[in-house]
Amino acid sequence: MLIPETSIHDALGRLILEFHEAEQAEGQVRAHGQMRFGAALEGPPGRLHGGHHAFVRTLPIVERISAHERARTFPCRVDVSMKQGLALERPIPFEATYRADAESWRLDTRFADSDRLVAHAHSIPDLPLLDAVELARWRTLYQESKPGDDSFEMFGFTIHLAKKLVWLESCDPLRTLPDSQHAKLVEPDGTLGPAFVTTQLDAVGATARGALMRHPHFTKHIDIRFATRNIPAETHLLCLADRTQVREDPRSESAPVQIQGALYGTATTPVVLVDASFEHAFAAGFVTVHPVDPAKFEALRRMRQMRQD
Known part of the structure; x- marks a missing residue:
């Protein structure tokens, strides 16, 4: 039985239900898993808040990748499409591809088996x-x-x-x-x-x-x-x-x-x-x-x- 979280931090802290990864050729990492969005993250009735989409579909995943160094995450850019909603309080599948070199990193994600829910995140130069x-x-x-x-x-x-x-x-x-x-x-x-x-x-x-x-x-x-x-x-x-x-x-x-x-x-x-x-x-x-x-x-x-x- 899923118990709704009582705070935003509870919901954000329990996003990832399952996470699996496998390193591919040339340092690329492919990952997949499931997320669950608690009621505290609601925007439209029964759906994930648009502002939370931009965070949860990118940064928690990149920092779960074992090859990623957390200290390198910021500064960064996220680019997230929301062409359909994501339901609350149920497991949502996702897949991700991560690649990095000495200078930069990049993450691409896809949620709910849909090309309408793709997102990208990548490092940017440390400039104003x-x-x-x-x-x-x-x-x-x-x-x-x-x-x-x-x-x-x-x-x-x-x-x-x-x-x-x-x-x-x-x-x-x-x-x-x-x-x-x-x-x-x-x-x-x-x-x-x-x-x-x-x-x-x-x-x-x-x-x-x-x-x-x-x-x-x-x-x-x-x-x-x-x-x-x-x-x-x-x-x-x-x-x-x-x-x-x-x-x-x-x-x-x-x-x-x-x-x-x-x-x-x-x-x-x-x-x-x-x-x-x-x-x-x-x-x-x-x-x-x-x-x-x-x-x-x-x-x-x-x-x-x-x-x-």
Whole structure:
């Protein structure tokens, strides 16, 4: 009998049910196994949260590979497609291929025997994710957008909306927001790790598009570069999504959805995680979302209730 976990950390700590690997020619490693996603990782009703997809389908697997050196994992990039959902509280098969040399490593995964659930992760050079000009542009967007035009509460924290920007803040959440998702994502060593990064960038990236439609939506793709594994939880952080750079995805195979007389398709939004002084970028990338089709998604009403307008 499967017993649901009571916390995000419990669920993340018990992801892998089975894991088997075999070394192939030229140092390549092939692995397969099963994962189980606990109820604490829920996003859409009964399904894995989009932000958690980007973490659980890549980094826990690469660090389970016996040939991989954990100290080499970061900095890295993850590129994860979500063209179908993953159910909670049941074993989900996965397969992976890992290869590494003296300079780099790469992991490719496939879940639920489906080409609609492929993901990639690889090392990147240990260089700043954003240069001074890029940081200054994000700072200007933030300064021009404060205090915001609207806001709403989600999972115990506030998301702020303005014409050009969507953002959320985090600073010592165990003290300032003890009942929030942010506090639940603080690691035992007092830091915020990659699960925090992927879920919070997903939150602002999805909202940047979703607030325009004022309609439920789901994440289809996340592409994030990480500068580091852990960030001290007391760091004043800003998760930002640039609404001036939202772009339709010409590669999308999903049909546009009509919402209040207008058609909306798949769209991609740039996102970053920076310190509040805009001196350092901890993560940067893109979140791609698509509107829910009311005719095909029976849980639409429950998704609407998740947002407290």
